[in-house]
Amino acid sequence: MEQTETLLAALISPEREPQNQTQLSLELSIAEATVKQRMGEIYSRFSASFPELDHHAGAGKLRILRTRLIQKYSQPSQPVVAPYPEEFRSLIEEKIRRFCGRQFVFETFQQFITDNPHGYFTIVGDAGMGKSSIVAKYVSEHKSPCYFNILVERRNRPELFLKSIRRQLIDRYQLPNSEDADLPTLLSKVAAKLTDTERLVIAVDALDEVEQEAGENLLHLPTTLPNNVYFLLTRRPHNLGQKRLSVSPGVPVKELDLRDSEYVDFNQDDIKEYIRYVINTDSEYKDELRNWIQTRSISDTNFVEQVANKSENNFMYLRYVLPAIANGDYDLSLKQLPDGLQEYYQNHWVRMGMEAKPGQLMEIVLYILLEIVTPIPCEMIAGIAEVDECDVKQILEDEWVEYLKKQNVDGEIC
Structure with a gap:
């Protein structure tokens, strides 16, 4: 409560810097040393969400914290809309049900928005690395317009994308006479309504699943963007010759490849966090998993480490293997669990009896x-x-x- 009181007092004035401890001391009727101690505790607690607080020495931390809080939690004054389209509700809720980590992705994207007036930001990764879940989590927190390309449901055509995004933008920003507008026109109309501090982020998942004639940008994404308009995209890796997004000179473009070596430790930490969540918190599987672990006299740390290594940093592996353990499909030791998705599917294929009679x-x-x-x-x-x-x-x-x-x-x- 003392930290909350101090932080609220410090944030009342946007120009107040943390070194202005005299004002806070007078306002709260406490010693300056106490103010300094409390602010240090506040920065330490927020550094988990905003790591730059740890790396910033000296004055300016309060301004950084205030800016980050505004970016993350400020709600622009606009009509109340559904948190996400009904057509994607079940998908989003399933994706975020056990969501863990990925903070490094959100921070990198937020920095891209901060550094650029508009642009395209693409998350690249193999199947099972959590790209769709990242988009679902972002949409659920920021209520961004979104579209999920789903090949198996044939929901992966440019005309379906435009129809969905058009309806979302019309409802959100009250755009008259826009029922037949193309995407560049819609974006221009929205941009004209945005204040200097507002941003439009449109999240689009699985560009690799789009079904479209070659020769144009996937989903006919525009080559230019108005200021304060951004696209958050995901796709699987492709060859350079398969690139399907071209933009005009000067339009900022950035890719975050989850497979890059600089993200290995982040991915591993998030995988371990997911495992710990399922075995300690998840109401559906935790009891069975804890029983499995305890009957084999395995420590939680050992279980987390070994399953994380076998997952090869793939969340899809965990999504299937952890429930399989809980359901009794693996009455084995940790060493006998499959290594990676390929071996998991191979074991599964055998258990289904698919190799007993080829062609059956x-x-x-x-x-x-x-x-x-x-x-x-x-x-x-x-x-x-x-x-x-x-x-x-x-x-x-x-x-x-x-x-x-x-x-x-x-x-x-x-």
Whole structure:
């Protein structure tokens, strides 16, 4: 409470610097030494969120802290809108349910916004490195307009992207006569409404899943941007010849590649934080995981270290392996857990019996699902495979029940 009281008093005046301890001392009726001690404790506690406080020596820390708090928490005066589009609600909520870490990504992006009047910022990483979760977390905290390209749902076309973003911007910024506007026009209209301190960030996930004719920017993203307008993008790695984002000279562009050596330690720390969260806090799996750990006389530290190493810094590995351990799929020691996603899937393939009879019906059904992509009734699968429907139903409802979700499509269960 004492720290809170001191911080609030210090933040009342934006021009007040931390060395002006005399004013705070008089206002709070405490000694200057006490003010100095409290402010030091405040900076120490906030340094976890804003590491530059630790690296900044001398005066100016209060101004840095105030600026960062405004950037992170200030709410611009604009119409109340839904936190994110209904079409992506379930995806976002699932992605952020066990979200941990990634602070270095958010800080780098925030610095990009601070340093540039507009621009494109792209997060690059392999499958399973948490790119979609990073975007979902940013959107959930900042209520940014967003679009998630989803190949398997055929939600990955430029016209669908424009339709969704157009509706979000119209609703958020009250843009009249914009129902048919293209993206550059929409961005210009929004930019004209922004104050000097407001920013528009549009988050777009999985550019690598976009389905579009070659020759133009993916999703027809504009080559120029108005001031105070930024795009936060994600994609998997590609060859230089596959680059699909071109901008005009002078438009700032930055990539953060999660695979770079400078981020190895950050990635490892976030992986460990995720594991600790699941085994200590997650209501769905923590009890079973703690029992698994304790019955094998493994220390928490050892469990976290070994699973983190086996994950190869891949969150998708943890997403599948930790629940599998909790569900009793691995009645093994830590050393026998699969190393990395490839070995995990190989073990899983064997456990499903897929190697027992090459070319068997299960394999055929899997290939049909992969090719069709959209929800499909059991009868249609059986027709394509030219087998009895009961045989297919046994696979879907007995063998694979944990991997599939039933949907009612025009009266048929798919």
